[in-house]
Amino acid sequence: xxxxxxxxxxxxxxxxxxxxxxxxxxxxxxxxxxxxxxxxxxxxxxxxxxxxxxxxxxxxxxxxxxxxxxxxxxxxxxxxxxxxxxxxxxxxxxxxxxxxxxxxxxxxxxxxxxxxxxxxxxxxxxxxxxxxxxxxxxxxxxxxxxxxxxxxxxxxxxxxxxxxxxxxxxxxxxxxxxxxxxxxxxxxxxxxxxxxxxxxxxxxxxxxxxxxxxxxxxxxxxxxxxxxxxxxxxxxxxxxxxxxxxxxxxxxxxxxxxxxxxxxxxxxxxxxxxxxxxxxxxxxxxxxxxxxxxxxxxxxxxxxxxxxxxxxxxxxxxxxxxxxxxxxxxxx
Amino acid sequence: xxxxxxxxxxxxxxxxxxxxxxxxxxxxxxxxxxxxxxxxxxxxxxxxxxxxxxxxxxxxxxxxxxxxxxxxxxxxxxxxxxxxxxxxxxxxxxxxxxxxxxxxxxxxxxxxxxxxxxxxxxxxxxxxxxxxxxxxxxxxxxxxxxxxxxxxxxxxxxxxxxxxxxxxxxxxxxxxxxxxxxxxxxxxxxxxxxxxxxxxxxxxxxxxxxxxxxxxxxxxxxxxxxxxxxxxxxxxxxxxxxxxxxxxxxxxxxxxxxxxxxxxxxxxxxxxxxxxxxxxxxxxxxxxxxx
Numbered sequence: 110x111x112x113x114x115x116x117x118x119x120x121x122x123x124x125x126x127x128x129x130x131x132x133x134x135x136x137x138x139x140x141x142x143x144x145x146x147x148x149x150x151x152x153x154x155x156x157x158x159x160x161x162x163x164x165x166x167x168x169x170x171x172x173x174x175x176x177x178x179x180x181x182x183x184x185x186x187x188x189x190x191x192x193x194x195x196x197x198x199x200x201x202x203x204x205x206x207x208x209x210x211x212x213x214x215x216x217x218x219x220x221x222x223x224x225x226x227x228x229x230x231x232x233x234x235x236x237x238x239x240x241x242x243x244x245x246x247x248x249x250x251x252x253x254x255x256x257x258x259x260x261x262x263x264x265x266x267x268x269x270x271x272x273x274x275x276x277x278x279x280x281x282x283x284x285x286x287x288x289x290x291x292x293x294x295x296x297x298x299x300x301x302x303x304x305x306x307x308x309x310x311x312x313x314x315x316x317x318x319x320x321x322x323x324x325x326x327x328x329x330x331x332x333x334x335x336x337x338x339x340x341x342x343x344x345x346x347x348x349x350x351x352x353x354x355x356x357x358x359x360x361x362x363x364x365x366x367x368x369x370x371x372x373x374x375x376x377x378x379x380x381x382x383x384x385x386x387x388x389x390x391x392x393x394x395x396x397x398x399x400x401x402x403x404x405x406x407x408x409x410x411x412x413x414x415x416x417x418x419x420x421x422x423x424x425x426x427x428x429x430x431x432x433x434x435x436x437x438x439x440x441x
Numbered sequence: 442x443x444x445x446x447x448x449x450x451x452x453x454x455x456x457x458x459x460x461x462x463x464x465x466x467x468x469x470x471x472x473x474x475x476x477x478x479x480x481x482x483x484x485x486x487x488x489x490x491x492x493x494x495x496x497x498x499x500x501x502x503x504x505x506x507x508x509x510x511x512x513x514x515x516x517x518x519x520x521x522x523x524x525x526x527x528x529x530x531x532x533x534x535x536x537x538x539x540x541x542x543x544x545x546x547x548x549x550x551x552x553x554x555x556x557x558x559x560x561x562x563x564x565x566x567x568x569x570x571x572x573x574x575x576x577x578x579x580x581x582x583x584x585x586x587x588x589x590x591x592x593x594x595x596x597x598x599x600x601x602x603x604x605x606x607x608x609x610x611x612x613x614x615x616x617x618x619x620x621x622x623x624x625x626x627x628x629x630x631x632x633x634x635x636x637x638x639x640x641x642x643x644x645x646x647x648x649x650x651x652x653x654x655x656x657x658x659x660x661x662x663x664x665x666x667x668x669x670x671x672x673x674x675x676x677x678x679x680x681x682x683x684x685x686x687x688x689x690x691x692x693x694x695x696x697x698x699x700x701x702x703x704x705x706x707x708x709x710x711x712x713x714x715x716x717x718x719x720x721x722x723x724x725x726x727x728x729x730x731x732x
Contacts, residue, residue, distance in 0.1 A: 178535045225714050228721045232478045232534060233677060236669040237717060243666045244710035251703050365666065369542055376539065406554055412546025419540040420528060 134383045135301045139294050142387070149391075152282035154398060158391045159289050160350045163296050165374045165386035167343025170300060172372070173380030174309070175336050176316030177227075178235045181242030182371045184222060185341035187363035188215040189348025191249065191256055194358045198265030199255075208292070208349040212342055218245070219341025220334070227333040239365050246363040262358040279353070289350045296343050301383065303339060312336050344371075373415050379428025388427040445577035450695045452575075456584035458691020459591035460650045464664060465671035465683045466598075467642030473678035474615045474635045477526060477537040482643050483665025484545035487658060489514045489644025490651045491552055494563050503566035511645040518640025519633050526636065527629070545661070552658045563651030587649050594645070595684065602680075611635065615678075670713045676726025686724060 142162075146155040168182045192211035196202040202210065222245075226237045249256045256262055270279045270288055277284050303309050311332050314322040323329050352358055361367065370393070378389020396414065400407035422429055468482050479485075489510050496513075497506030521544065529536045565583050572579035602608040611631060614621045618628045646664070654660060671690050675682025690709045698705040716724060 225717050228717060235538060236673050240666055240670050240710055240713055244707060247706045406550050408546050409550035412543045415543035416540055419536055419543060
């Protein structure tokens with residue numbers, strides 16, 4: 110269902126030359142992420158914010174910018190993690206090659222799921238993506254010889270990483286954070302590049318008014334499929350980061366509860382804003398961290414807070430903040 | 442592999458499908474009338490099972506649980522519509538979905554607090570323990586009862602929708618709520634009742650499923666995915682579609698379990714994918730209602 114067209118003009122300045130590619134929002138986001146480990150109570154929490162931030166950012170491309178509410182993003186998050194783990198543990202592939210292979214294969218998976226699910230619209234799309242992601246979950250559960258089944262994937266550990274000729278001790282949490290941040294920064298640059306491209310304008314046009322976009326001559330179905338794959342690719346990179354970070358892949362990563370968590374994070378932070386996903390991931394994880402200190406039933410509070418957000422703050426923390434200080438319209 | 446075994450498995454599939462039909466029906470009726478996809482449907486199914494179990498142990502009879510749990514949980518559903526969902530009419534179609542998703546978190550965790558995280562066995566009512574000799578094999582009495590009860594409920598629902606004045610209002614309200622308001626029908630009350638009915642059906646499905654599966658806080662999440670698959674195959678908003686697709690899914694799960702058990706959990710998703718490739722609007726869906 111398309112929302113009524115807003116008065117807002119979607120057209121953006123065309124990216125002029127290579128210098129415009131690194132838009133300042135990427136640099137600002139990287140700057141914030143660079144100091145994050147010293148702002149949060151633990152380094153482990155900061156790593157999680159980074160990982161989920163990337164996953165949610167990829168998802169935001171689909172939900173926030175294109176307006177497609179998928180409930181199956183966990184499939185790509187999980188696929189990225191599983192493929193990385195399998196490539197390293199089973200085939201002894203170096204870590205960066207494993208990440209590249211994992212993102213490639215996950216994008217293929219996104220293409221398959223996308224071909225089926227983008228044939229449907231509106232509410233149907235949410236239900237179909239959920240069901241297909243559950244299919245991936247059950248396949249991973251059954252293919253235990255590859256994935257470890259219910260116990261999750263184990264038996265691969267990355268302890269040393271060579272980065273630009275440097276040997277880095279990956280067990281040290283600070284080193285780990287900054288190595289993963291390089292991947293996150295790459296993902297942010299890529300996402301910003303997509304949003305600034307003409308294609309980025311097309312997907313927002315589809316969100317604002319699908320029929321009008323079609324009438325303007327854009328191939329809506331193909332654009333949806335492409336954005337579904339791009340979104341899956343970015344989220345799968347988050348999965349790769351998780352696999353490198355944990356050295357295990359829990360089966361739960363593929364469950365639709367994880368997809369739901371990604372949806373929650375993007376809404377808490379603010380869909381449709383560039384940095385919102387990181388704010389959302391951080392607030393969700395901090396909330397979980399704080400509440401689980403005094404009750405194991407933290408989910409009841411998270412659920413309640415989420416309900417309140419849907420009712421009263423649909424633009425999320427970051428989106429509302431940008432509106433309040435008056436730069437929401439420019440969407441930095 | 443002889444024929445009688447396949448027929449028995451087919452019957453099992455129908456019993457399994459019957460529960461799916463009741464659950465998916467609740468989902469599809471609410472969507473057809475209100476345009477709301479209830480993501481808490483699985484959680485309410487689970488709460489229905491717990492309520493049935495609790496009421497059965499309180500009154501000492503399964504039958505009271507079976508009767509009262511859907512009514513109580515249905516009333517609870519009306520409360521949810523009145524307090525939360527009602528605020529979201531007129532907003533994006535995604536909003537009720539997101540809200541009910543958050544709600545399912547609250548419900549599942551709430552049940553964990555009250556009843557604990559472990560599964561609880563749901564005793565089969567004494568009258569229905571054991572098997573019945575069908576001539577070609579033995580079939581559990583309880584499953585036969587489930588099939589019959591669901592058939593009766595479906596018949597009653599069909600009669601209520603097609604033959605009564607209230608049913609007429611409901612059907613017309615699904616077509617065009619604005620005209621109904623112009624004609625002096627309080628459509629808000631109709632929606633309240635329909636939401637309650639949908640949730641009540643989820644709870645009924647939960648109570649019926651109780652003795653066939655064990656009762657635990659996570660049982661709803663599996664059911665939600667199954668109900669989604671059924672409504673997508675049948676066509677969202679189509680009652681006939683929910684019945685046909687529910688039985689189809691139930692039967693294919695049972696039959697596949699016979700030949701390739703490891704494929705049983707996967708087959709319904711494959712079925713859905715095939716249906717979507719051929720008919721994106723579902724078997725009985727109307728084109729244009731997919732949005």
